[in-house]
Amino acid sequence: MERYFIDLMLDQVKRGNRAGHTFNKQAWADMLAVFNAQFGSQYDKDVLKSRYSALWKQFNDVKILLGQSGFSWDESRQMLVADDYVWDAYIKAHPEARSYSTKSFMNFNDLCLIYGYTTADGRYSRSSHDVDFDDDVHGVNLVEGFCGQVPSTTERLRTDWTPAMDQYFIELLLDQVGRGNKSGDTFNKQAWNDMLASFNAKFGPQHGKRVLRHRYKKLWKYYSDAKALLKQNGFSWDEMQQMVTANDDVWDAYIKANPHARAYRKKTLPNYSDLALIYESTYDNYSQELFLTVGEGKDSQNRPSGDRTRTYWTPPMDRYLVDLLLDQLLKGNKLGQTFITQAWTEMTASFNTTFRSKYERDVLKNRYKHLRKQFNEIKNLLKQDGFSWDESKEMLTAEDPVWDAYTKVNNFPLLIRKRVLFST
Structure with missing residues (x-):
């Protein structure tokens, strides 16, 4: 609920609906309607405004602590950190700060964007339009650094x-x-x-x-x-x-x-x-086993007791799926990077009949995407000096120094080094 509320506030900041130290009347009405629809609740505006004030207090408390000597921000744990003697001295003078020594703030970066330009007396020090968000793929602007040290618009890190x-x-x-x-x-x-x-x-x-x-x-x-x-x-x-x-x-x-x-x-x-x-x-029709590749299939007889329904991919299953894909390709049913709906329907029915399974279409689709990724990795490797394809072994080959140099630079999955790819 808190994460959703923060997303709603970020959206209103983007729309320029923050005025002074709070949001305008229409913004609160919109957020309340969306929030109640999402959670099936019947809260009034005062509930959200109360939470807004509580989050503002938390944000200001953390910001004040970050301004003290000896305190810093741990990005991996999303919390304030300091040596024990620093905490002890500060808590002795400010007992109310004790909870912050063990509390994580998963949304602090976003709160910087919501409250960061609001001064201690409640005035808004910059226009909300100075904070630029883009929900589309083509622009995500992140504010680097912590509030009070927020870079100007031209200094922000932009990722297109x-x-x-x-x-x-x-x-x-x-x-x-x-x-x-x-x-x-x-x-x-x-x-x-x-x-x-x-x-x-x-x-x-x-x-x-x-x-x-x-x-x-x-x-x-x-x-x-x-x-x-x-x-x-x-x-x-x-x-x-x-x-x-x-x-x-x-x-x-x-x-x-x-x-x-x-x-x-x-x-x-x-x-x-x-x-x-x-x-x-949880995964009812999927599991980590979707990512098993050729030669790494598990015997369904060895499933742990009480394990969830899983997709145990075996070489025969991969081979049969590849044959189905080839058949649909020859029928002209491939459109762009994938196949038409009817093709997936036919392949799913045939696959389930052959293996007496009850998989949904998405299970096959995700295996297809995994095989496509695997193919692209092999294709890219074959373009590199020193790599070749061994038809008899049906696998990539290269001298050990070539492999070692490539995996060191490219963080490449080591499993591919010894993997047999009969259907490449």
Whole structure:
């Protein structure tokens, strides 16, 4: 609820609806309507305003502490840190600060953007238009540094996101999910380090971990909003257009009650099924086993007791899926990077019949995307000096020094070094 409320406030800041030390009347009305619709509540404006004041107090307390000697911000833990003797001395003089010594503030960066330009006496020191947000792929502006030291507009770090960057980042996230490095709502520290190294190797060294984490939260919002829409009567998913669709009267009625949903009326979400794998806390039709590759399949007889339903990919399953894909390709049913809806329907039915399974279409689609990623990795490697394809072994080959040099520079998955790829 707090995360959602903060997102609503960020949206209103972007729209220029912050006046003085608070938001204008229409902004509060819009936020209240959207919040109550999201959580099925019946709160009045005073509830949100009270939370707004509480968050402002927390923000100011942390900001004051960061201004004291010996205190600093731990980005990985999202909390204030200081030596014990520093905390002891400060708490002795300010007992109310004790809770901040063990409390994390997952949304502090966003609170900087909401409260950062408000002075202690409640006046607004800069125009809300100075804070530039862009919800679209093509521009995500992050304020670097902490409030009170917020750079000017021209000094802000700007990351111009492109569809290619989103696709690569999502593939990195999927890979880390497959490795079991997602804990709760986020990834462990090593996973973020690995993803950042890979991302910067591909798109340049100027990106920081905060940039990726901000995009991770933004993609989570897109997914959550789309998922909420699909639960409403009259809304459905258009596989061809990769977007949420509904009749005009359905959209009009919903947007009237939920103004924030307007953006999704024409917004495409080409990675929606991948985002489901990343952000869902449980997997009924998916699991980490989706990411098993050729030669790494598990015997279904060895499943742990009480384990959830999982997709155990084996070489015969991959081989059969590849044959289905080839058949649909020959029929002319491939459109762009994927296949038409009817093709997926036919392949899913045939696959389930052969393996006596009950998989949904998205299971096959995600395996297809994984195989495509694997193919692109091999294709890129074959363009490098020293790499070649061994037809008899059906695998990539190179001298050990070539492999060692490449994996050191490119953070490349070591498994590919010994992997047999019979269907490449």
